[in-house]
Structure formats: C-alpha cells, structure tokens
Amino acid sequence: MTEYRNFIAGEWCAAASGQSFERRNPADERELVGRFAASDARDVQAAISSASAAFPAWRALAPAKRAQVLTRAAAWLDAHAADLARDLTREMGKPLALAQDEIARTAQTFRFYAVEGQTHTGETFPSDDPDMVVYSQREPLGVVAVISPWNFPASIPARKIAPALITGNTVVFKPSSDAPLTGVHLAEALAAGGAPAGVLNLVTGRAGDVGSALTAAPEVRAVTFTGSTAAGEQIHRSVAFTTRTQMELGGKNPLIVMEDADLDQAVDLAVKGGFSLTGQACTGTSRILVVKQVRAAFVEKLLARMAKLKIANGLQAGVDLGPLATRKQYETVLRYLEIGKQEAKLAAGGRALTGPDHEHGFFVEPAVFTDVSPHARIAQEEIFGPVLAVIDVDGYQDAIAKANDTPYGLSAAIATRNPRYVHDFCRDIQSGTVKVNRTTTGNLTNAPFGGYKASSSSGFRESGRVGLDFFTQTKTVYRAF
Numbered sequence: 001m002t003e004y005r006n007f008i009a010g011e012w013c014a015a016a017s018g019q020s021f022e023r024r025n026p027a028d029e030r031e032l033v034g035r036f037a038a039s040d041a042r043d044v045q046a047a048i049s050s051a052s053a054a055f056p057a058w059r060a061l062a063p064a065k066r067a068q069v070l071t072r073a074a075a076w077l078d079a080h081a082a083d084l085a086r087d088l089t090r091e092m093g094k095p096l097a098l099a100q101d102e103i104a105r106t107a108q109t110f111r112f113y114a115v116e117g118q119t120h121t122g123e124t125f126p127s128d129d130p131d132m133v134v135y136s137q138r139e140p141l142g143v144v145a146v147i148s149p150w151n152f153p154a155s156i157p158a159r160k161i162a163p164a165l166i167t168g169n170t171v172v173f174k175p176s177s178d179a180p181l182t183g184v185h186l187a188e189a190l191a192a193g194g195a196p197a198g199v200l201n202l203v204t205g206r207a208g209d210v211g212s213a214l215t216a217a218p219e220v221r222a223v224t225f226t227g228s229t230a231a232g233e234q235i236h237r238s239v240a241f242t243t244r245t246q247m248e249l250g251g252k253n254p255l256i257v258m259e260d261a262d263l264d265q266a267v268d269l270a271v272k273g274g275f276s277l278t279g280q281a282c283t284g285t286s287r288i289l290v291v292k293q294v295r296a297a298f299v300e301k302l303l304a305r306m307a308k309l310k311i312a313n314g315l316q317a318g319v320d321l322g323p324l325a326t327r328k329q330y331e332t333v334l335r336y337l338e339i340g341k342q343e344a345k346l347a348a349g350g351r352a353l354t355g356p357d358h359e360h361g362f363f364v365e366p367a368v369f370t371d372v373s374p375h376a377r378i379a380q381e382e383i384f385g386p387v388l389a390v391i392d393v394d395g396y397q398d399a400i401a402k403a404n405d406t407p408y409g410l411s412a413a414i415a416t417r418n419p420r421y422v423h424d425f426c427r428d429i430q431s432g433t434v435k436v437n438r439t440t441t442g443n444l445t446n447a448p449f450g451g452y453k454a455s456s457s458s459g460f461r462e463s464g465r466v467g468l469d470f471f472t473q474t475k476t477v478y479r480a481f
C-alpha cells in the first residue's frame with residue numbers, strides 16, 4: 001500500500017481537499033515511499049473537534065485503563081518492529097540498525113509512561129484547621145497538539161504522545177511531512193491498542209497548510225514541538241497567551257578533549273556523536289574543543305577513523321552513514337561546507353557523493369574543519385549535517401568559555417580521566433545534558449531531557465517522570481466538612 005490517510009475520530013479519511021503529497025526515499029529518490037493526505041485547516045479543525053469530543057470520557061477513564069492502551073500499542077510496535085524499522089529507514093534514511101533501535105525505544109517509552117503515569121499524583125499539605133484537608137491533584141489540560149520532526153519520527157512523538165495520553169489528554173498529532181509514514185504507524189499502534197475514537201488524531205500535511213490552524217486554535221490547550229528554532233519562534237508567536245508550549249529546539253553541542261583524554265575513545269565519541277544519523281540529531285556533536293598539545297594526534301586519529309566509514313543506503317548491511325533526509329537539508333549542508341572553506345581549513349571530506357551507490361540520493365562525505373575560530377559561522381550555527389569544527393583551546397578555562405559561547409545549550413561532553421576536570425565541567429557547562437566520556441547523543445527514556453538557553457523554550461522537561469508535568473495542571477483542594 002502506498003496511499004495513506006489522516007486518522008480522525010477513529011476513521012482513516014482523505015484530506016478535505018482530496019489532495020495528497022508524496023514522500024520519496026532520500027537514499028534513492030526513484031523510490032516512492034507513499035502518498036499522504038495533504039491536509040488543510042478543515043482537516044485540522046475536524047481533528048481538534050474529534051479530540052475535544054473524546055476528552056471528557058478519556059479523562060474520566062481509570063488511569064489503569066488508559067495504561068492498557070499504551071501497553072497494547074507497545075506490543076503492536078514490537079510485533080511489527082521489523083517492518084516499521086524498514087519503513088523508517090526508507091522514509092528518512094537512517095541506517096536500519098538505528099531505526100530498529102528507535103522502534104524498540106518507542107515501545108519502551110509507551111510502557112514507561114503506562115507505569116509512571118499511574119502514580120503521577122499530587123501532595124497533601126498540613127492543614128491549619130483540624131476539620132479541613134488540603135491536597136493538590138494533577139488534572140489533564142485538554143487537547144494537546146504534538147508537532148514532530150523527521151530525524152526521530154517515532155521516538156520524539158512517542159515521548160510527547162504517551163505522557164499526554166496517560167494523564168488524560170487527547171491529542172492531535174502532526175508528523176513531519178518528511179517522515180509521515182512512521183507517524184501513520186504510530187496512529188495504527190494506538191488504534192490497535194484500543195484508543196477510543198478521537199483520543200489520538202493524526203493530520204499529515206505541510207506546515208504552511210496546517211501549522212497555524214493547529215497551533216492557534218483556542219481549543220488546543222498545549223503545543224509540544226521539536227524542530228528548528230525558526231519554526232519554534234513562529235509557533236510561539238501564533239499561540240494564544242493561555243496556550244502552554246514546550247519546545248525542543250536546536251543545539252551546537254561541544255565535545256571537549258582534554259590533554260589527558262584517551263584519544264582513541266575521544267575519536268570514537270567524535271565520530272559517533274558527530275556523524276551517526278549523518279549529523280542530523282539535535283544532540284549531535286558539532287564542535288570539538290581540543291587542547292592544543294593533543295590536537296595534531298587527535299585529528300590524525302580522527303581522519304584515519306573517518307576513512308573507514310561506509311556511506312550508503314541505510315538498508316545495506318554495515319552502513320555507518322545514510323543520506324541527508326531531504327533535499328533542503330542536503331543543500332543546507334553543502335552551503336555550510338562552502339562557508340566553512342572560506343572560514344577555516346577543510347582537513348577531510350565534505351564532497352557531495354556521486355557514483356553507483358549515491359547518484360539518486362542526498363549523500364555527502366562527513367567533513368572535518370580545523371583552525372576554526374570560535375566565532376566562525378560553522379562554529380556558531382546549527383548545520384544539522386556531518387560537519388565537525390575543531391577549535392583549539394589552551395586548557396580547561398579556555399575550553400569551558402568557548403563551549404559556553406553559543407546561543408545553545410542542549411548537550412555537551414568531555415573526554416578526560418581527570419576527576420577535577422569532570423567535577424568542574426559538570427558544574428560550569430551551560431547545558432541541559434552533560435556527558436563524561438560518552439557521546440553528546442543518546443538519552444534515556446527514564447531521565448529528563450531538555451536544553452539551556454535557546455535550546456528549549458520553557459522550563460518543562462521532556463522524558464522521564466518529569467515529562468508528565470507539562471501535560472497536567474495542579475489543582476489545590478481545601479476540603480472541610
């Protein structure tokens with residue numbers, strides 16, 4: 001099947017316009033992945049009405065019953081994991097092993113919130129009146145809009161949808177039009193899990209056609225979004241002042257390599273953090289701040305390691321890097337490679353790949369720039385591609401000052417064996433996630449996730465137990481006889 005529809009009020013339905021858009025495989029544009037409903041404001045309004053109508057009964061349902069829906073959806077994901085991972089690779093390009101891992105983590109996220117959401121309780125407070133009890137309780141917000149990107153088309157929406165649903169909200173979900181098929185599969189999973197009609201609604205389409213209809217609707221009580229800073233700003237401007245927002249935005253994530261680091265391990269962190277997912281992770285490493293005395297040895301090992309990377313269609317065995325996910329992303333990365341050549345020294349890589357394995361896809365060689373000024377554009381702006389900027393530093397104080405000197409603060413790592421550096425780094429770095437001798441990428445379902453500075457827009461963290469907070473409001477009750 002290659003024709004996919006919206007999911008509204010428990011029914012699979014075509015867009016009101018009757019139009020569809022296509023998604024093609026970024027590794028080989030000749031392959032059609034599917035055709036999807038090209039929705040507009042009418043479809044969005046139908047989905048919001050459906051979610052509003054479903055809300056009273058869903059919030060009244062026992063949390064254990066809501067949990068069963070998530071648990072059964074997780075079982076459906078597990079049962080279909082092989083096909084889902086394949087579709088995920090076909091639609092956005094990541095290597096199959098990473099897609100398999102993502103589907104497994106998505107099921108895990110549904111199970112995690114099925115359990116945690118049932119004990120997301122309030123507190124009792126000592127009362128100044130013996131005839132009065134005082135307590136707080138958590139209540140759902142209502143209709144929540146979930147807007148997600150293409151780089152993690154299963155795990156990012158899952159960690160928004162699962163906490164929203166378990167706490168009694170209903171959802172209108174708009175996946176990226178560059179990875180809509182995995183969004184369709186999430187809706188299938190929840191339908192198979194027994195979500196009542198209207199509890200989860202899926203609307204596919206271009207941001208320009210559905211964006212503000214969804215985010216500005218007065219019935220939508222909260223918008224949870226992951227994507228670019230530019231889109232985040234637009235959404236922020238479009239919502240009513242009473243609409244709660246949660247935005248996970250970009251990063252310019254540093255890896256600091258100290259003079260005492262195990263250089264083989266540091267290279268591993270740079271390659272995995274910078275190039276896995278072809279650099280298209282918000283937590284991807286993009287700046288390497290390396291102490292001068294080990295810089296030459298580090299770069300030499302890094303280039304040797306890069307020469308062994310296999311770049312091809314993610315469905316092939318042993319692939320390290322797939323294509324960039326979209327033509328727009330491909331053009332952006334090529335543009336930044338040209339900017340980098342003006343600003344710094346290209347030490348390796350950076351060519352657009354052609355030839356038998358690559359000619360129909362968006363493939364580029366991973367690139368390393370050295371002699372990069374900390375204020376160069378390639379050291380300050382999110383590229384979202386396999387491009388590493390190596391910046392020389394004089395020691396710990398210089399490294400931390402430069403690491404903190406961007407508008408972002410999502411994830412940061414240090415390679416060192418010195419406990420003093422470890423201690424100071426965990427204190428000094430302005431970043432929502434801090435890693436010691438681990439990659440900037442990768443985060444656990446059960447731990448909080450979010451950024452400092454321009455990397456997140458609100459104090460509400462995603463993921464982990466605190467990921468439930470965004471989706472509830474607190475009511476304080478004073479109850480006397």
Ligand SMILES: NC(=O)C1=CN([C@@H]2O[C@H](COP(=O)(O)OP(=O)(O)OC[C@H]3O[C@@H](n4cnc5c(N)ncnc54)[C@H](O)[C@@H]3O)[C@@H](O)[C@H]2O)C=CC1
Pocket residue numbers: 147148149150151174175176177178205206207210211212215226227228229231232234235248249250251281282329332382383384
């Ligand atoms: N933080 C992250 O995980 C991600 C960051 N990005 C960054 O964004 C850049 C561009 O990628 P895009 O796919 O164009 O991301 P984007 O931020 O434009 O799109 C992300 C999602 O938001 C939706 N969207 C965009 N504008 C909207 C609006 N005004 N109202 C409602 N929904 C809206 C899109 O349809 C998509 O579902 C990348 O180069 C990268 O720098 C992209 C994807 C993920």
Ligand SMILES: O=Cc1ccc(S(=O)(=O)O)cc1
Pocket residue numbers: 151152155156159280281282283442443444
């Ligand atoms: O791109 C940002 C990002 C990367 C990974 C994840 S998840 O841990 O797979 O959910 C979330 C956000």
